[in-house]
Amino acid sequence: MSAERETTGGREGEREVKDASMLLQKEMIAGHFTALSRAKEEGKKVVYTFVPGNLTELLHAFDVLPLYPEINALQSGMRKKSGGYILEAERLGHSEDVCAYVKSDIGMLRAGNVGPTGEKLPPPDLLLLSYTGCFTFMKWFELLKREYDCPVAMLHVPYQGDGEFTDEMRKYVVDQLRSEVIPKLEQVTGKKLDEAKLEEALAKSSVAEDDLVWVLESAKNKPSPIDAYFGGVYYIGPIFTAFRGTDAAVEYYKTLRSEVQVRLDQRLGPITPDGPLTNERYRLVVEGPPSWPSFQEFWKMFSGEGAVVVASSYTKVGGFYDHGFRHDPKRPLESLADYCAGCYTNLNLPSRIEILARYVREYQADGLLINSVKSCNSFSAGQLMILREVEERTGVPGGFIETDLVDPRYFSAANVKNRLESYLQMIEQKRKSPGAPRGPSGAAGGGSSGPRRLEVLP
Amino acid sequence: MHEDSSSGSPGATPRLSAVIARCEALYHDVDLRTVHDWRAARGGRKVVGYMPIYVPRELIDAAGMLPVGIMGGRGQVEIIRGDAWFQSYICQIPRSTIELALTGRLDVLDGMLFPSICDVIRNLSGMWKVKFPGKYVRYFDVPQNYEPEVGGRFYREELRHLYADLRRLSGTTEDADETLRRSIARYNENRRVIGELLELRAKEPWRVPTYESYLVLFAGNVLPVEEHTALVREYIAAALESDRPRRDNARVVLTGAFCEQPPIELIRTLELAGCYVVSDDTALGRRWPTEDVSTEGDPLLALATGFLRHSPPTAARYEPHGDRGEPLVTLVKKQRAEGVVLAAPSFCDPALLEQPILQDTLDAARVPWTAFKYAENLGQFQVIREQAGTFADSIKLWSEP
Numbered sequence: 051m052s053a054e055r056e057t058t059g060g061r062e063g064e065r066e067v068k069d070a071s072m073l074l075q076k077e078m079i080a081g082h083f084t085a086l087s088r089a090k091e092e093g094k095k096v097v098y099t100f101v102p103g104n105l106t107e108l109l110h111a112f113d114v115l116p117l118y119p120e121i122n123a124l125q126s127g128m129r130k131k132s133g134g135y136i137l138e139a140e141r142l143g144h145s146e147d148v149c150a151y152v153k154s155d156i157g158m159l160r161a162g163n164v165g166p167t168g169e170k171l172p173p174p175d176l177l178l179l180s181y182t183g184c185f186t187f188m189k190w191f192e193l194l195k196r197e198y199d200c201p202v203a204m205l206h207v208p209y210q211g212d213g214e215f216t217d218e219m220r221k222y223v224v225d226q227l228r229s230e231v232i233p234k235l236e237q238v239t240g241k242k243l244d245e246a247k248l249e250e251a252l253a254k255s256s257v258a259e260d261d262l263v264w265v266l267e268s269a270k271n272k273p274s275p276i277d278a279y280f281g282g283v284y285y286i287g288p289i290f291t292a293f294r295g296t297d298a299a300v301e302y303y304k305t306l307r308s309e310v311q312v313r314l315d316q317r318l319g320p321i322t323p324d325g326p327l328t329n330e331r332y333r334l335v336v337e338g339p340p341s342w343p344s345f346q347e348f349w350k351m352f353s354g355e356g357a358v359v360v361a362s363s364y365t366k367v368g369g370f371y372d373h374g375f376r377h378d379p380k381r382p383l384e385s386l387a388d389y390c391a392g393c394y395t396n397l398n399l400p401s402r403i404e405i406l407a408r409y410v411r412e413y414q415a416d417g418l419l420i421n422s423v424k425s426c427n428s429f430s431a432g433q434l435m436i437l438r439e440v441e442e443r444t445g446v447p448g449g450f451i452e453t454d455l456v457d458p459r460y461f462s463a464a465n466v467k468n469r470l471e472s473y474l475q476m477i478e479q480k481r482k483s484p485g486a487p488r489g490p491s492g493a494a495g496g497g498s499s500g501p502r503r504l505e506v507l508p
Numbered sequence: 509m510h511e512d513s514s515s516g517s518p519g520a521t522p523r524l525s526a527v528i529a530r531c532e533a534l535y536h537d538v539d540l541r542t543v544h545d546w547r548a549a550r551g552g553r554k555v556v557g558y559m560p561i562y563v564p565r566e567l568i569d570a571a572g573m574l575p576v577g578i579m580g581g582r583g584q585v586e587i588i589r590g591d592a593w594f595q596s597y598i599c600q601i602p603r604s605t606i607e608l609a610l611t612g613r614l615d616v617l618d619g620m621l622f623p624s625i626c627d628v629i630r631n632l633s634g635m636w637k638v639k640f641p642g643k644y645v646r647y648f649d650v651p652q653n654y655e656p657e658v659g660g661r662f663y664r665e666e667l668r669h670l671y672a673d674l675r676r677l678s679g680t681t682e683d684a685d686e687t688l689r690r691s692i693a694r695y696n697e698n699r700r701v702i703g704e705l706l707e708l709r710a711k712e713p714w715r716v717p718t719y720e721s722y723l724v725l726f727a728g729n730v731l732p733v734e735e736h737t738a739l740v741r742e743y744i745a746a747a748l749e750s751d752r753p754r755r756d757n758a759r760v761v762l763t764g765a766f767c768e769q770p771p772i773e774l775i776r777t778l779e780l781a782g783c784y785v786v787s788d789d790t791a792l793g794r795r796w797p798t799e800d801v802s803t804e805g806d807p808l809l810a811l812a813t814g815f816l817r818h819s820p821p822t823a824a825r826y827e828p829h830g831d832r833g834e835p836l837v838t839l840v841k842k843q844r845a846e847g848v849v850l851a852a853p854s855f856c857d858p859a860l861l862e863q864p865i866l867q868d869t870l871d872a873a874r875v876p877w878t879a880f881k882y883a884e885n886l887g888q889f890q891v892i893r894e895q896a897g898t899f900a901d902s903i904k905l906w907s908e909p
Contacts, residue, residue: 142864143863143864143867143868144861144863144864145852145860145861145863145881147597147854147855147856147860147881148857148860148861149857149861152861179826181652181826184627185625185626185627185630185824185857185858186627186857186861188652188826189823189857189858189861189862190861192827192831192832192861192862192865193861193864193865195831196831196865196868202828204652204653204826204828206651206652206653206659206826208649208662209624209630209647209649211622211630211633211634211646211647211648211649212646212647218662218665218666219662221661221662222651222653222658222659222661222662225657225658225661225662226653226658229655229657229658230653230655230658398633398634398637398647399631399633399634399635399637399638400634400637400638402634403638422595424595424597427598427626427627427628427631427857428627428630428631430595430597430598431594431598431602431627431628431630431631431632432593432631432632432634432635433595434592434593434594434595435593435635435638435639439638452595
């Protein structure tokens, strides 16, 4: 989930404003890709895996480098290359109906597998298929394993269909770690699992997770010092994939927390592509991933209207810490199992509705906006019901936008902007509505006729 | 192009016509009148629905309830409310299924099972929980790890939970293990007789048009298992009596249609276009597992073992050794098929994501294939007829002997 800004923010001639954490994360991510590009010459093993349900601490314990195909795809999106890659994959027979992340990754592979830093990415020594919260992952790695001559370790993380992760499910995941994942890592690296190293990494994760949660919850303040969606995926959340369990991550989140504390003390809004946001007019909860090829343009549509995202579900795909979960060195494998099971897209729809409704209330949001992406059924199927349910439970209006993760053909800037502006106007009208009950953010909202919705259905 | 039909009435005896007429009536019964009648005749016994592909129906049956397959709207349901619940890029089956429910046609169901197949059906289980809080709803996970001590143990626990829930739902007090063993035996028999039917179709497809075999298997969605077994037997006997001409059709495998069902007219169209469908995955769950489940010892363990050892290859299951390409080529050879029709529902992730793999493998094995997408509510078949006709003709004209 990393996101780097490739173009300068702000208007022509203005100095781009960036916090130290933004620069630090950029250095760390670039360093990781450079390390990947040198992996073979330095004798490092490389493991391809997925962001949800990633086992980064375990990979660090084996001293291997993780590489995330989704991140390849989103990086291609941000560098405006995904469109060409997708067309190439479709030319090879991939359907226009399916996940554009997969097609972008396949297209990039065929184009030489060059990463975001311009360096060639190494082939995997192991494909670690963490089948967590996304059916497509399974087919994605079936496609990749035809491309590479390496073993595959399959980790099936059961879906929380009934809203709980039972002891049997946990045991199943732990058993797979013991019988499938760890032996394959041992086989590939020629090393036995260093349990002390794993426990040390888990302890570091826990420290960083505390700071991450603190940063994300800082958005409960008014004004919010962060944007928990665009900022959340750009520099707050992404570090949690390749770096979780490292000193660098602990240090990064300490730095970030200090910065946010300063912003809180000074009652400053978040830094956006247009510079610091000084006029928080709308507080939104956003469900769904962003559109990466138009990331900055999309963000500016919000910041230009004074709209700040105070909570988002997408930042919980790589780990869900709201209910107090932290990686626990005292129960290492069980803790990894709990982490995997808790990723947002592994939660059932009633749980997702409850989480979003709680965000609206606790973060005093003016509305729930869903960015429904064509590529991701795991997110998108059921979102129209989620919208209705959250509206009913919270009294705030919902809005619905349709784009795609990395397929630029599905991002119509004028359309999206028009819908967003209309939605924000609706929030404004509700505030002005005389006699309307106060909404969760203290703004007038609701009304006897119940919440209104921006009708932007397909 | 072959203009005459190999399906339907030509050569059908009155006995055969009667069986098909019954099956057609069941196919068109989207209001589940048959199920209402079953329930009324049995003092209100309960009914549990399930979606494709696979659930262990034995558990529902053993708990004293009727398992009912809910296979979408079959193009017979006007989608009014369902479209408001799903974006345009989601397949048809969830929207027709929720349409059926919101219009009261599924009120007869006391519970609903959503098996692990894809993210859309998975999320539909959550929608059901929210929209129908009075019903028993369960997302039914199956293991993607096939080690008995790992995936097998997990799956047995899943089965144990589900069986306990179903027994609570029905209120049965009968011996849990013994009734389950009896159910397993009934389903074993049902799968065996279905196997006989499909073997006959593969051997003499002119006797068993897929239009008919599809309908006969579809009837198993709403009939009690023993009644369905008798129906299949009756059909086989009637088909063997029938005198139907053997045509110079191309023998094809139809794959990709395991969840959202193709319209029955599409199957007829393939046959009219000159294809003998000698294998298909439209009713995969009715033949799953592919071998008898043991009726000895722990019946839950027997079901789990059957799943681990004898599940058919399909897009929704992880293939630890390779992918689905090789099993498809093996199937083509086993059935002496001359080509493959890759028919996937629009926006079907499981089927479409693996299609490039299947195409590459078929190419490497020099097996001709053709591919198209469909939706359950497809209304125009001319393009598919032309495509399938050209495909069948090209096989006959240019394939290697």
